[in-house]
Amino acid sequence: MLQTLIPLFVDALANAALIFFVAVGLTLVFSVLRILNVAHGSLYSIGAYVAASVGLWIVAAGLPAWLTFPALVLSAAFTALLFGPVIERTLIRWTYGKSEAVQVLVTFGLFLILEDLQRMVFGVQSIYADTPMALLGISEIGGIVYLNYQLALIGLAVAVLIGLRLFIRRSRTGKLLAAVVADREVSQAMGIDTNKMFMIAFTLGVLLAALGGAMATPTTGVAPGLGADTMVLAFAVAAIGGLGQVEGAAVASVIVAVAKVLAIYYAPALDAVAPYLVMLAVLLVRPYGLFGAGATRRI
Structure with missing residues (x-):
């Protein structure tokens, strides 16, 4: 039984780690900007495409294979720096103060643009670059074989969670972001450059999404449509944990991943809907999510 x-x-x-990266980026952006970025999944898949392309180029060029490890992180950083500030300063900034319907329509339009951009740049064929996973090999613990890459993903997700909490609670920028989350108007009155904070938060959210895509590439590869599938799952995780809750995203990622894996092994017919059944069950009991709470809305 234990085996x-x-x-x-x-x-x-391991699945929860990959889900956590994109979900925590989505919830971080929402907590600061109060925008549900429908295009978040496309940024995840762009990070995956960039990481896979760079990894394949490193192997084809005959460079040391270990370079594929830093390439995963650098690809995510490149994606964030390329898309984060540009998108926030143009389309996203224009939606501040607009209705939720306008924000969803604008980010959905951005999603369609980014999906077509991926097809133009990377084509429509699947890309699979498993060099990092192959290099780490496997381990046998108690007669059970594990992929070392999976164990590394779990450790990285824990490190990112701890790093985010330390960043928000200890760093000056993190404290300014927390102040903006608590009360945007008072923060502006105190002289905090909220536009700068919005750009930092959005770029950090893109970085986390792209990092999730990059880290997923060695295990799952990347193909057209990945962004849409990931976005729906990330919304479910964010809703379960509570929108704007970093710890909630971590707990919800584990819950959803456990439900998905159990469905794969014991009820394959429910594989696709298991995460959303969990979401439905949670929201029926806790409409604001496990860690969320109702808030007074200014009119």
């Missing part, structure tokens, strides 16, 4: 449950749990944690 069956442990691999399932490890698989779930």
Whole structure:
């Protein structure tokens, strides 16, 4: 029994790590900008495409294979710096103060543009670059074989969660972001450059999404349509944890991943809908999510 449950749990944690990256980026952007960025999934897939392309180029050029590891992180950083400030300063900034319907329509239009851009640049063929996973190999613990790359993903997700909390609570920029989240108008009155904080938060959200895409590439590859699938799943995770809640995104990622893995092993017919059944069950009991709470809305 234990030999069956442990691999399932490890698989779930590895999947949760990848879900967490994109979900926490989405919830961070919402907590600061109060915008649900429908294009967030496309930024995830762009990070995956860039990482896969760079990884394949490193191998084809005969460069040391270990360079594919820093390439994953650098590809995510490149994607964030290229798209984050530009998108926030143009389309996203224009939507501040607009209705939720306008914000969704604008970001959905951006999603369509980015999806077509990916097809133009990277084509429509699947890309698979598994060099990092192959280099790390496998480990056998208690007679059970694990992919070391999966274990590394779990460790990276924990490090990102701790790093985010330290950034928000200890750094000056993090404290300014927290102040903007608490009360945007008072923050502006105190002299905080809220436009700068918005750009930092959005770019950080793009970085987390692109990092999730880059890290997923060695295990799942990347293909057209990845962004849409990821976006729907990220919304479900954010809703379960509570919009704007970093810890909620972490807990919800684990819950969704466990539900998905259990469905794959014991009820394959429910694989696609398992995360959303969990979301429905949670929202029926906690409409604001596990860690969310109702808030007074200014009119």
